[in-house]
Structures are given as C-alpha cells and as structure tokens.
C-alpha cells in the first residue's frame with residue numbers, strides 16, 4: 493500500500509477504536525454491566541490507551557488487563573493461522589517495552605495488569621475462577637485462529653448478558669486458506685456453546701467487529717454473524 497494510504501487507514505482505525513470504546517463503555521455503564529476491561533493482544537498499547545482514556549473520561553473504576561506474550565506471535569503450523577500480512581515482528585520487545593509504551597501514552601502503571609506469556613500457558617491455569625473473573629468488555633486482538641480459540645475457552649465461564657466482546661481481526665482474511673481466523677474461532681465456539689448468542693453491536697474499523705453477549709434462552713432469534 494502507498495504510505496499515504498497506510499497513514500490514512502491507521503487514522504481511520506484509530507477513529508474507529510475511539511468511537512468503539514466510547515460506545516462500548518456507554519453501553520455497559522447504561523446497562524449496569526459490572527467488570528473490568530480485558531485485552532488479548534496488547535503489545536504497542538494503542539488499544540489499551542484507548543480503553544484507559546475512555547474509562548478516565550467516564551471516571552469509570554474498571555481495571556485494565558493486558559494479556560500478551562510480549563515476545564511475538566506463537567509459532568504455528570495450523571492452516572487457519574496463516575496470513576500473508578502477519579510478520580514475526582508483531583509483539584516483540586518484552587513486557588518492559590510495553591510498560592514504556594504505556595507510560596508514553598500516559599497510562600499509569602496501577603491502571604493495568606500485564607500478564608506476560610503465551611495464552612496456552614497463562615490462561616488455562618486461571619480456570620473458571622481466576623482473576624479477571626468479572627469482565628464488562630473483552631477485546632481480542634491476537635490475530636490468530638489458535639490464539640482466539642484459547643481466549644474464548646478462557647472467556648466461556650466468564651460470559652454474561654450485556655458483556656461486550658470486540659474482535660480486532662475479524663476480517664483479517666487469508667486468500668490462501670480462505671479463512672478469517674478470529675471469525676472461524678468464534679463460529680466454532682458458538683456451535684459448541686448454543687447457550688450463548690453474540691449479537692452484533694458495532695463495526696470497529698475495516699477489520700474489526702464487536703458483539704453483545706446474550707443468553708440464547710432470552711428467546712430472541714440469533715442472527716448470522
């Protein structure tokens with residue numbers, strides 16, 4: 493892509509993120525949905541700082557959680573993880589570089605907890621009761637099908653009506669495999685968990701979509717994702 497087009501796209505994505513976080517925080521506040529903000533894929537702190545700035549504007553007391561290896565995407569042979577746009581540099585630098593990025597954005601150290609490591613190592617040990625237990629907004633920005641599968645398994649016992657789940661890479665579509673990894677992971681998850689509906693809430697930007705969690709027993713028919 494032409495560099496001016498890249499800059500314009502990044503600007504449009506940031507506008508979309510700002511609008512998403514504002515509307516998501518409005519929705520959980522108006523609807524009385526308790527809980528923290530939890531993010532899967534945090535590296536450069538751009539999404540976390542949007543979450544922080546919006547919480548601050550709302551004077552919302554919601555702790556922020558950042559789950560990331562801070563060491564790049566995990567190696568994977570899974571065909572649904574393959575994508576021409578994903579480089580191994582994503583996420584490198586370690587957790588100290590992340591803290592430095594957060595400080596650069598003005599996100600104070602006590603506003604967030606960074607959980608360092610691959611999800612396969614950090615999430616299953618938390619089980620269904622480990623912190624964070626009460627979640628209002630989850631943001632999944634981990635690019636890969638396999639990572640999203642692990643994240644959704646972690647979220648399953650924490651889902652509740654009115655909670656918002658955003659997928660940053662929903663339309664990160666591979667022409668080689670014909671698969672959008674995050675979309676595929678969500679579709680399989682909902683097949684395995686018919687007790688939950690994900691009701692479309694907002695498009696975040698060109699690649700991202702957010703959903704509101706509903707109980708299937710509410711009787712409202714589920715729409716295609």
Ligand SMILES: C[S@@+](CC[C@H](N)C(=O)[O-])C[C@H]1O[C@@H](n2cnc3c(N)ncnc32)[C@H](O)[C@@H]1O
Nearest residue numbers: 533535536537538539561564583610611634639
């Ligand atoms: C696009 S980057 C996140 C960007 C971030 N939201 C921001 O605003 O700067 C994707 C991140 O997901 C992380 N990630 C993907 N799969 C992971 C896994 N299985 N375990 C830990 N981190 C993972 C990578 O380390 C990388 O930092």
